[in-house]
Amino acid sequence: MSLLVDVRKRLGGFSLDVAFELERPHEVVALLGASGCGKSLTLKCIAGIMRPDEGRIVLDDRVLFDSEAGIDLPAQQRRVGYLFQSYALFPNMSVEQNVMAAIRAGSRQERRKRARRELEALHVGELAARRPRELSGGQQQRCAMARIFASDPELLLLDEPFSALDGYLRWQLELELADTLRRFPGGVVYVSHNRDEVYRMCDGVCVVSDGRSGPKMGMRELFEAPRSLAAALISGCKNVSPVSALPDGSLRCETWGVTLFCEVPFGLDVTHVGIRAHYLHMGEGENRIPCVVDRIIDSSFSTIVMLRTPAGGLLRYECEKDAWEGLEAGESCVVHVARRDVLPLGEGGAR
Amino acid sequence: MDWYPLINSLRVAAVSATLVFFLGIWFADVVARLPRVVKGVLDVVLTLPLVLPPTVVGYLLLILLGPRRPIGAWLLDNLSLRLTMVWYAAIFASVVVSFPLMYRTARGAFESFDQTLADAAHTLGRSDAWVFWRVKLPCCRQGIMAGVVLAFARALGEYGATSMVCGYTPGSTATVSTTVYQLWRTGDDAGALAWVLVNLAISAVVLLAVNLMERREREFAVVGRWS
Numbered sequence: 001m002s003l004l005v006d007v008r009k010r011l012g013g014f015s016l017d018v019a020f021e022l023e024r025p026h027e028v029v030a031l032l033g034a035s036g037c038g039k040s041l042t043l044k045c046i047a048g049i050m051r052p053d054e055g056r057i058v059l060d061d062r063v064l065f066d067s068e069a070g071i072d073l074p075a076q077q078r079r080v081g082y083l084f085q086s087y088a089l090f091p092n093m094s095v096e097q098n099v100m101a102a103i104r105a106g107s108r109q110e111r112r113k114r115a116r117r118e119l120e121a122l123h124v125g126e127l128a129a130r131r132p133r134e135l136s137g138g139q140q141q142r143c144a145m146a147r148i149f150a151s152d153p154e155l156l157l158l159d160e161p162f163s164a165l166d167g168y169l170r171w172q173l174e175l176e177l178a179d180t181l182r183r184f185p186g187g188v189v190y191v192s193h194n195r196d197e198v199y200r201m202c203d204g205v206c207v208v209s210d211g212r213s214g215p216k217m218g219m220r221e222l223f224e225a226p227r228s229l230a231a232a233l234i235s236g237c238k239n240v241s242p243v244s245a246l247p248d249g250s251l252r253c254e255t256w257g258v259t260l261f262c263e264v265p266f267g268l269d270v271t272h273v274g275i276r277a278h279y280l281h282m283g284e285g286e287n288r289i290p291c292v293v294d295r296i297i298d299s300s301f302s303t304i305v306m307l308r309t310p311a312g313g314l315l316r317y318e319c320e321k322d323a324w325e326g327l328e329a330g331e332s333c334v335v336h337v338a339r340r341d342v343l344p345l346g347e348g349g350a351r
Numbered sequence: 352m353d354w355y356p357l358i359n360s361l362r363v364a365a366v367s368a369t370l371v372f373f374l375g376i377w378f379a380d381v382v383a384r385l386p387r388v389v390k391g392v393l394d395v396v397l398t399l400p401l402v403l404p405p406t407v408v409g410y411l412l413l414i415l416l417g418p419r420r421p422i423g424a425w426l427l428d429n430l431s432l433r434l435t436m437v438w439y440a441a442i443f444a445s446v447v448v449s450f451p452l453m454y455r456t457a458r459g460a461f462e463s464f465d466q467t468l469a470d471a472a473h474t475l476g477r478s479d480a481w482v483f484w485r486v487k488l489p490c491c492r493q494g495i496m497a498g499v500v501l502a503f504a505r506a507l508g509e510y511g512a513t514s515m516v517c518g519y520t521p522g523s524t525a526t527v528s529t530t531v532y533q534l535w536r537t538g539d540d541a542g543a544l545a546w547v548l549v550n551l552a553i554s555a556v557v558l559l560a561v562n563l564m565e566r567r568e569r570e571f572a573v574v575g576r577w578s
Contacts, residue, residue: 075470082470082474088471
């Protein structure tokens, strides 16, 4: 199983420039990015719903799209399963008819049998006679997956599969979908803006920012050593500042008015640094930042403290609820950050 | 009472509503997918008969189909087929006049159709034609039905263009509406009144049918949601 995607498309003022690869069977790769960054557009290009201006899409040894060779396989022949955000079940048909619609070969009897089998496999066999509007969001998702599997896809595209659901149900379904994906032999491209969901469900991740994709990286790499500003922000890094490199190898942070040393080697292209909120520590140490407590926010499981830095910019500090020392707004304090926790970052575009 | 005008009116309306059904949904589907400028121009052309006086439509039809005009003359010479002053000439008139009603309602219904359903069907290997007949049309059936009923009712009540291309020949081209005018013009007030009552009855039945259809649709939707 392999998938190569390298496409460019202009759409009004927006330009898409995305490239990534899937190499192993069962591989689940996430396209992670804020809404409107071009993730769904990329899926539409792969599925053949939208035509890229130029580039190549190759699935195993089949060329789905190649602008130079003039190849543009219609969506019907691509064998790419697409789970839409809204699940897109046909509202005028029963669940069973929906699944049968994806099966082309065989008599009516055989198609019905196959549809039943796909529904049973996802534990929704008893919903066969229902209409989509009578189903919960979770049931709709399972029926839509059954319909996709009935079309014998070689690749799955999942577009924000949980955006229509919430809370406990969402967690339950996530576990189920993870099992389902493990049984699927082909590759999966998983679009989401939720970093935690992506961390749990996927093997690799491409950060997409403003239509441009970054390099594919492992999950740990994204969270422990993001290289670009976009990757750092989407991975949940709360503190970033533009920097200028000083001759002694330190970095001058504009937003915070301090100079920090960083253990990770960086090149000339470094433009920002990032510090995760829970990697800041109270008290003296290397990379010290004198601050004034600006406000204290009680969150569900942690305490968030906004600290005013010498240059006026705010730093976000987070700790366990019980660990907060009880400083009041207006009091002075010092925080420090270990050299290995200062992340040097390249400019905006995720590449 | 001679029932010929009623039978003639019903058959003209039925044939033209059927024709308008296919023409209307076809144009609505095609026009919706055209580039914006072409769409704007075609939209005006296709809706024009709705705002033109029916007499203008009748005049234009006579220019097109009249026995001394190219098309009409050719058909008359080669197939001995007359296109005016025969009962089926009324079909041309009512198709043109009722077409915009079907086209507009169908286009409105198609515009609210969720395009991702079509995209989903395509990724599942289904053709455009399958999507159109099996998903798009059923999803838009309420709007389509409303269009058909309106077109049928309009064809039934068509007078202006019809009287120009068919005239009034009892037992041949007479329709309900031309009969009312003819009887009133010749001073047969009682006869005219009878046909007026027939007209009122038909209109009431049509409107009742529309309402019943809508209510069934609503009840079905509610039952569906809670069962």
